[in-house]
Amino acid sequence: MSEKIVFTRGVPPPEAFPTGDLGECFDAAVREDANVVLQYGQQQGYPPLRRALAAEYGVEESEVMVGNGSLQLQDLLSAHLITPSGAVFTEQPSYDRAIATFRRRGARTVGIPLEEDGISVEKLEEALEKEVPAFLYLVPDFQNPAGATLSLEKRRRVVELSEEHGFWVVEDIPYRKLRYAGEDLPLLRSFGGSRVVTISSFSKLLSPGIRVGFALGPAGLISALTRLGEYTYLSPVLPTQAAVSEYIERGWLEPNIERLKELYSPRLSTMAEAVRRELPDAQAFIPDGGFFVSVMLPEGANTENLVGRAKDVDLVLTPGSAFFADPLDDEPAAGDRFVRLPFCAVTPEQIDEGVKRLAGLL
Ligand SMILES: Cc1ncc(COP(=O)(O)O)c(C=O)c1O
Numbered sequence: 256m257s258e259k260i261v262f263t264r265g266v267p268p269p270e271a272f273p274t275g276d277l278g279e280c281f282d283a284a285v286r287e288d289a290n291v292v293l294q295y296g297q298q299q300g301y302p303p304l305r306r307a308l309a310a311e312y313g314v315e316e317s318e319v320m321v322g323n324g325s326l327q328l329q330d331l332l333s334a335h336l337i338t339p340s341g342a343v344f345t346e347q348p349s350y351d352r353a354i355a356t357f358r359r360r361g362a363r364t365v366g367i368p369l370e371e372d373g374i375s376v377e378k379l380e381e382a383l384e385k386e387v388p389a390f391l392y393l394v395p396d397f398q399n400p401a402g403a404t405l406s407l408e409k410r411r412r413v414v415e416l417s418e419e420h421g422f423w424v425v426e427d428i429p430y431r432k433l434r435y436a437g438e439d440l441p442l443l444r445s446f447g448g449s450r451v452v453t454i455s456s457f458s459k460l461l462s463p464g465i466r467v468g469f470a471l472g473p474a475g476l477i478s479a480l481t482r483l484g485e486y487t488y489l490s491p492v493l494p495t496q497a498a499v500s501e502y503i504e505r506g507w508l509e510p511n512i513e514r515l516k517e518l519y520s521p522r523l524s525t526m527a528e529a530v531r532r533e534l535p536d537a538q539a540f541i542p543d544g545g546f547f548v549s550v551m552l553p554e555g556a557n558t559e560n561l562v563g564r565a566k567d568v569d570l571v572l573t574p575g576s577a578f579f580a581d582p583l584d585d586e587p588a589a590g591d592r593f594v595r596l597p598f599c600a601v602t603p604e605q606i607d608e609g610v611k612r613l614a615g616l617l
Contacts, residue, residue, distance in 0.1 A: 325468030373405030397545025
């Protein structure tokens with residue numbers, strides 16, 4: 256049997272975890288602020304961490320909520336904003352768990368085609384003629400699953416449209432700080448709209464297991480989410496939030512991000528080269544950061560039971576259709592031809608071998 260190669264979940268590899276340093280911060284955080292950290296309360300999150308995030312993003316503390324990972328915040332937001340028979344718009348393809356969350360909360364989830372420079376604004380405008388969603392969910396930087404980054408012009412236009420039509424824009428940015436080349440583009444919130452919510456977490460910068468995520472939005476929305484959080488889990492997990500706060504205060508976050516970039520950047524280059532070499536006819540999305548390269552296989556490719564046949568050659572793939580919401584038009588979604596290729600938790604050798612195996616199946 257050959258070595259199993261896993262191209263499924265976008266998780267950090269074990270060598271990415273700053274175990275010793277984070278352990279030290281846990282210890283300090285719990286000992287030094289035990290009365291707060293080990294107690295119920297602080298439903299909006301650990302105050303020093305909220306203060307640090309408010310300063311970083313230039314918002315008031317009342318506009319920051321820190322919760323148990325960003326996915327739970329997405330769920331609270333969905334519970335709060337989704338109306339019966341209402342819609343949520345996403346990019347098409349989009350993050351599979353987000354699509355599942357919106358559907359579970361009762362939203363018809365409609366996918367607006369994604370282009371190399373982000374969501375198709377033309378298609379978004381077309382969709383808005385028909386209905387206005389509760390919110391538009393975007394991963395503007397190094398998108399999961401495709402890797403695309405939303406252009407400057409489109410960022411501006413999306414915020415304008417949210418004001419014109421009255422829908423929220425949720426920008427989910429867990430990969431934003433993992434940029435290996437090029438320059439940052441402004442956050443959507445920086446265009447000044449009153450209906451932008453920013454969600455992110457420390458899952459990809461420190462550890463997903465600590466479950467520290469945050470949401471930034473208008474104070475009224477943040478208090479509503481905080482109340483919902485309180486009814487759901489009573490009080491967020493404060494020791495991990497305090498450890499992250501300590502880690503940031505010690506000035507360790509930036510150097511850790513630099514270390515991660517050095518670890519991941521060669522993996523991205525290897526994946527990009529392997530895709531260009533082995534899958535020359537596929538439309539490839541090669542990002543400047545994040546965790547994912549992706550390909551849209553050519554129409555003639557043999558995609559019949561691709562995930563099953565990949566398993567037979569010890570290659571684990573996520574079914575492309577998991578990333579597809581309801582199509583905007585009647586046109587069937589191209590999920591069968593879409594393959595997400597996470598590159599961070601695999602070695603360069605596994606990347607080369609895995610892409611070669613994939614090409615052999617087509
Ligand atoms: C776009 C996106 N949002 C949210 C999450 C979930 O992150 P968290 O661990 O903060 O819940 C992920 C995880 O892969 C993701 O890719």
